[in-house]
Amino acid sequence: MDDAPPPDLNNFPVIMPVYDRAPIYFERGVGCALFDDKGQRYLDFVAGIAVAGLGHAHPAIVKALKDQAEKLWTTSNVFHTHVSEKLAKRLVDATFADTVFFQNSGVEAWECGVKVIRKYFSAIGKPQRYRVLTFEGNFHGRTLAAIAASKTDKMTKGFGPMTDGFDKVAWNNMNEVRAAITEETAAIVIEPVLGEGGMKPASPEFLKELRAVCDEFGLLLMFDEIQCGMGRTGKMFAHEWSGVTPDVMCIAKALGNGFPIGACLATAKAAQGMTAGTHGSTYGGNPLATAVGNAVLDVMLKPGFFDDVKKKGEYMWKKLDAVVAKHPKVFSDHRGKGLMQGLRCIPDPKTVVKAMREEKLLILTAAENSVRFLPPLIVSEAEIDEAVNIVDRVAGKLVA
Secondary structure, three states, X not given: OOOOOOOOHHHOOOOOOOOOOOOOOEEEEEEOEEEEOOOOEEEEOOHHHHOOOOXXXXXXXXXXXXXXXXXXXXXXXXXXXXXXXXHHHHHHHHOOOOEEEEEOOHHHHHXXXXXXXXXXXXXXXXXXXXXXXXXXXXXXXXXXXXXXXHOOHHHHOOOOOOOOOEEEEOOOOHHHHHHHOOOOEEEEEEOOEOOOOOOOEOOHHHHHHHHHHHHHHXXXXXXXXXXXXXXXXXXXOHHHHOOOOOOEEEEOHHHOOOOOOEEEEEOOOOOOOOOOOOOOOOOOOOHHHHHHHHHXXXXXXXXXXXXHHHHHHHHHHHHHHHHHHHOOOOEEEEEEEOOEEEEEEOOOHHHHXXXXXXXXXXXXXXXXXXXXXXXXXXXXXXXXHHHHHHHHHHHHHHOO
């Protein structure tokens, strides 16, 4: 039985109560700010959980959506559209990939990636190789397969029996990786930077070793860049810092800047089993979503965009580091990469988040007693200063 008290079935919420929602109703957003139904401004360092990479109501995104809405919303994926093929070609040109399949969300793109892995081994005559190695702290989504990959009570309780095929090993531990590989192992799947798992980057050396062990054992390497991709770390994708390339990658979140879209990217070799009829999506890659995705790339691929993100990430790191040093009774550690940073808290992180929210700064919790800072990539140094000043002020109150 679940530990939660039984709900009042006569007053059940009209939206399923699977989120512990803050008592705020937001009505509009501009740039890095959100405004509630009382007109109060909040500095948004959640950004839809790393979704609004270009902030709220970005004029280029708004225009692209309006223009496409006046032309075509949907067809079926049994037909072509130029707008979806344009986005796919741009993603291929900017990455390791040869081919792309569009979905509506990150976890759908992740599931597509797992299917690509299994279908590859089936296509080459090794269907017995289907198991996937995942890592402590992973968060790949909330489908039945994705929660099976997490293997945590928080994710899986009440949803058994679990989907088979996932084996979890320790983070940054090659000894455990090697020991877990069997004749049934097909792939290794990792987030280059853990998001929900505590804002922890994998070391470049670890990613290089994973690539080497995949090549040694004939496994596929899949990166989950749903949260850490699309410029979040100061490069288009976080794995670029290591110089390692995967065989498969799933992305989403900031690709649509809030409009639902995900994508599974793969090499031609990895995707060779994905022939007509093996996969599909009713809404995936629709003209509205891919028009927005193209508009996002129009902004992000301009010269200097990622360099600017890197610079602002370093600026925020320096400022938050000073706060950690000043308040050792509140914060014990600072971790992350680029504009994806976390602070480990000594008090309950939910208390920290609530106190920040009362000062009109929006942040999130993460694993390992952490809080997350995920501002839009267009955040200014002045807005970073504003946020850090709030963190400093709240930390002072928490130990007063």
